[in-house]
Amino acid sequence: xxxxxxxxxxxLIGLALGGGGLWLVLLGGSVFxxxxxxxxxxxxxxxxxxxxxxxxxxxxxVLAALAWAIWEVGFDWWQLGPRGGLxxxxxxxLLTPWIRRPLGFRSLDGVHYSANPWPLAVTLIIAVLxxxxxxxxxxxxxxxxxxxxxxxxxxxxxxxxxGEWHHxxxxxxxxxxxxxxxxxxxxxxxxxxxxxxQTGDVKRADDIGETTYQVTPLKIGDTLxxxxxxxxxIAIDAKDxxxxxxxxxxxxxxxxxxxxxxxxxxxxxxxxxxxxxxxxDRVYLPTSDARLIALDAANGKVCPNFADQGTLHLETGMKxxxxxxxxxxxxxxxxxxxxxxxxxxxxxxxxxxxxxxxRAFDARTGALIWNWDSGNPDQTTPLPAxxxxxxxxxxxxxxxxxxxxxxxxYVPLGNQTPDQxxxxxxxxxxxxxxxxxxxxxxxxxxxxxxxxxHHDLWDxxxxxxxxxxxxxxxxxxxxxxxxxxxxxxxxYVLDRRTGAAIIPFKEIPAPGGTIPEDHxxxxxxxxxxxxxxxxxxxxxxxxxxLFDQLAxxxxxxxxxxxxxxxxxxxxxxxxxxxxxxxxxxxxxAVDPERQIMFGMPTYxxxxxxxxxxxxxxxxxxxxxxxxxxxxxxxxxxxxxxxxPFLSPLGVPCQAPPWGYVAGVDLKTGKIAYKHKNxxxxxxxxxxxxxxxxxxxxxxxxxxxxxxxxxxxxxxxxLRAYDVxxxxxxWQARLPAxxxxxxxxxxxxxxxxxxxxxxxxxxxxxxxxxDYVIGYTLP
Numbered sequence: 001x002x003x004x005x006x007x008x009x010x011x012l013i014g015l016a017l018g019g020g021g022l023w024l025v026l027l028g029g030s031v032f033x034x035x036x037x038x039x040x041x042x043x044x045x046x047x048x049x050x051x052x053x054x055x056x057x058x059x060x061x062v063l064a065a066l067a068w069a070i071w072e073v074g075f076d077w078w079q080l081g082p083r084g085g086l087x088x089x090x091x092x093x094l095l096t097p098w099i100r101r102p103l104g105f106r107s108l109d110g111v112h113y114s115a116n117p118w119p120l121a122v123t124l125i126i127a128v129l130x131x132x133x134x135x136x137x138x139x140x141x142x143x144x145x146x147x148x149x150x151x152x153x154x155x156x157x158x159x160x161x162x163g164e165w166h167h168x169x170x171x172x173x174x175x176x177x178x179x180x181x182x183x184x185x186x187x188x189x190x191x192x193x194x195x196x197x198q199t200g201d202v203k204r205a206d207d208i209g210e211t212t213y214q215v216t217p218l219k220i221g222d223t224l225x226x227x228x229x230x231x232x233x234i235a236i237d238a239k240d241x242x243x244x245x246x247x248x249x250x251x252x253x254x255x256x257x258x259x260x261x262x263x264x265x266x267x268x269x270x271x272x273x274x275x276x277x278x279x280x281d282r283v284y285l286p287t288s289d290a291r292l293i294a295l296d297a298a299n300g301k302v303c304p305n306f307a308d309q310g311t312l313h314l315e316t317g318m319k320x321x322x323x324x325x326x327x328x329x330x331x332x333x334x335x336x337x338x339x340x341x342x343x344x345x346x347x348x349x350x351x352x353x354x355x356x357x358x359r360a361f362d363a364r365t366g367a368l369i370w371n372w373d374s375g376n377p378d379q380t381t382p383l384p385a386x387x388x389x390x391x392x393x394x395x396x397x398x399x400x401x402x403x404x405x406x407x408x409x410y411v412p413l414g415n416q417t418p419d420q421x422x423x424x425x426x427x428x429x430x431x432x433x434x435x436x437x438x439x440x441x442x443x444x445x446x447x448x449x450x451x452x453x454h455h456d457l458w459d460x461x462x463x464x465x466x467x468x469x470x471x472x473x474x475x476x477x478x479x480x481x482x483x484x485x486x487x488x489x490x491x492y493v494l495d496r497r498t499g500a501a502i503i504p505f506k507e508i509p510a511p512g513g514t515i516p517e518d519h520x521x522x523x524x525x526x527x528x529x530x531x532x533x534x535x536x537x538x539x540x541x542x543x544x545x546l547f548d549q550l551a552x553x554x555x556x557x558x559x560x561x562x563x564x565x566x567x568x569x570x571x572x573x574x575x576x577x578x579x580x581x582x583x584x585x586x587x588x589a590v591d592p593e594r595q596i597m598f599g600m601p602t603y604x605x606x607x608x609x610x611x612x613x614x615x616x617x618x619x620x621x622x623x624x625x626x627x628x629x630x631x632x633x634x635x636x637x638x639x640x641x642x643x644p645f646l647s648p649l650g651v652p653c654q655a656p657p658w659g660y661v662a663g664v665d666l667k668t669g670k671i672a673y674k675h676k677n678x679x680x681x682x683x684x685x686x687x688x689x690x691x692x693x694x695x696x697x698x699x700x701x702x703x704x705x706x707x708x709x710x711x712x713x714x715x716x717x718l719r720a721y722d723v724x725x726x727x728x729x730w731q732a733r734l735p736a737x738x739x740x741x742x743x744x745x746x747x748x749x750x751x752x753x754x755x756x757x758x759x760x761x762x763x764x765x766x767x768x769x770d771y772v773i774g775y776t777l778p
Contacts, residue, residue, distance in 0.1 A: 002098040007047035014041025020550045027557035052103040052115040059120040072539040077134040091124045144672040146596045146663045154592040163746030165219040168264045173468035174401040176589035178744045181705040182752035185722045195241035195774045201228035203768040211260040213759020219745040227262035231287040239747040245300035251289040256324030258346045264331035279303035286328035290314040307366025318354040319388035326354035335402040342396030348631030356395025370444030374432040380444035394433045399465035408438045414461030418633040420568040448499035454521035459579035460487045464587035489532035489582030503529045503669040511562035529669045531601040535563040542655035552653035568608040578606030586699025597664040598708045605645040610638040657693025673726040678713030699741035711738025718756045734758040737766025
């Protein structure tokens with residue numbers, strides 16, 4: 001009975017692989033799956049006929065499959081395993097007595113002998129030995145050390161005390177660097193949790209999918225200030241995490257919001273007001289219903305002399321104002337007594353969305369000082385009554401940086417909605433989309449613009465806060481520099497005075513093949529310093545078994561794909577890197593003294609398929625905002641289906657690793673190391689702490705003590721790394737997803753603390769929560 005069942009199973013496997021393999025061959029793909037299907041089928045037939053040749057045939061097949069796998073991917077365990085796992089398991093079953101005995105023979109003296117196991121056994125032993133060897137290698141790892149020499153008097157931006165964290169990136173330079181050194185690479189393993197606070201703001205049943213905790217707290221004096229996804233501002237004690245006050249903006253719920261998040265509040269000290277006076281120190285809360293509210297940092301009360309009884313209404317001046325389509329998910333930058341703020345718009349909802357205008361308001365009164373609208377870039381004086389800003393102009397949803405000495409604010413810009421359709425874009429949109437612009441802090445006038453994607457059809461916004469530092473060149477000259485990290489993986493290092501390249505970048509040919517109404521740029525820029533991955537090939541398709549791997553290979557050929565910047569299409573295109581980004585809003589961390597960078601490059605392919613307007617179904621009751629699935633693009637001739645490129649089992653179609661930590665010497669522009677980051681512990685039904693290199697979204701920090709801290713990965717851990725080598729030194733289990741950026745400070749006990757917010761991320765599916773956790777050395 002066992003041999004009959006086995007023969008049927010092998011025949012079915014053979015038919016499935018053979019049928020799919022034939023389809024793959026017809027698409028121009030590998031012939032292996034067709035041949036493998038035939039091998040399984042014939043083996044099954046021979047078993048049903050009780051022929052010992054079945055074992056010989058299967059042994060030959062094992063050797064052929066092993067040779068093919070090594071030829072395709074070398075000794076990469078995570079690629080070899082899915083190719084050979086099923087084959088090896090079946091081979092081991094074929095060696096059991098229940099199979100070999102019926103295939104044997106009876107001798108002339110009446111003794112029954114089972115079929116000879118050794119031909120198959122030897123091939124299986126070889127395969128297992130190669131598998132074990134591949135587990136000891138890591139072909140994706142790059143090892144090396146970052147330099148430890150220190151530049152003298154390296155500016156960190158502003159006058160923030162060493163033990164404090166006044167801005168989203170600690171200072172207006174956005175370096176995510178702390179000059180604290182109590183915690184070092186030698187003692188970080190002793191770091192312990194000492195307090196835990198819960199905000200009480202948890203994900204609700206009626207929330208949209210992307211309800212996320214992405215906040216980095218600020219630390220001023222003895223207090224931490226943070227916000228929550230539903231627009232609460234909270235102050236807690238920096239030493240013990242006990243709540244001091246909270247303020248609820250009552251922003252309400254709106255299913256049209258694409259993002260329900262708050263990345264941080266902004267802090268302002270009014271030097272013109274006596275210390276201790278009401279609202280001498282302020283916290284500004286951006287809300288998910290497009291307001292900015294000024295709060296007294298001492299007690300959380302609204303500052304009534306700011307704007308309209310303490311509230312700035314950001315929808316002012318917009319021609320169209322659909323509720324839920326516009327809000328500031330990121331904290332504004334405050335510099336030179338000005339609040340400079342952009343706003344997020346819903347991607348791919350409508351052609352009649354709010355403007356992407358950047359505005360500067362008086363930090364004391366809320367009066368509008370200037371506005372820079374990329375659709376009308378020369379008119380920066382306050383918009384006269386009755387006029388409106390340019391509809392649907394490129395927006396800045398991320399965090400800006402500022403250099404008060406140079407009188408410039410550096411703004412990362414996104415794209416015009418719809419992201420995937422460029423037919424009706426103006427000359428100004430084409431000029432400013434997916435760029436960094438430098439604006440005069442006092443007037444809003446454009447100082448320079450540097451674009452990183454031409455005619456962007458892929459949602460390749462500049463997603464991250466530009467990082468400012470001073471670079472010491474080989475000849476000893478010091479250049480004020482800016483690092484812009486991008487979704488496509490390029491790192492642009494520019495002279496922040498002019499926007500000129502410090503590390504060179506060039507134009508390279510880009511694919512064509514757009515829909516007839518559109519066009520693509522014939523060339524696209526690429527930096528000499530890049531984490532952009534090589535183009536995908538069929539052999540890069542992955543799965544946990546031969547079957548979903550075959551399905552991914554077929555899907556690869558069914559989609560349009562010609563490498564980076566393959567345009568969206570009616571057929572469906574693979575976008576790699578996807579709009580999740582190699583880098584995203586978490587940005588990178590820069591040590592301005594060592595002039596080195598620490599970051600978390602992530603690699604996930606996405607798909608983008610255009611849908612003619614006539615084929616888009618009516619909007620359903622109860623539909624909620626999302627960037628994945630069908631994006632309707634109301635007012636345009638096409639909608640778009642977007643999402644990660646996944647197998648039928650819901651795992652990425654491309655092979656791991658999907659996430660790394662990496663270090664860069666910014667003076668030379670060289671990548672020193674790149675190591676897999678994160679495990680599948682929270683990705684599978686079984687909690688397996690296997691380091692594959694998983695995706696993540698969030699940001700790192702670095703310290704003078706030589707330690708980097710990073711959560712972000714889709715397993716729920718906060719980790720510490722040696723900045724010099726990138727090696728992991730410590731980790732702490734989090735009670736929810738850690739898709740935020742940590743921060744560090746000293747409290748009243750003069751001890752250095754590290755704080756992490758763990759609340760989960762809706763888009764990547766990590767566990768939701770509402771935790772703020774403090775760690776310090778014993």
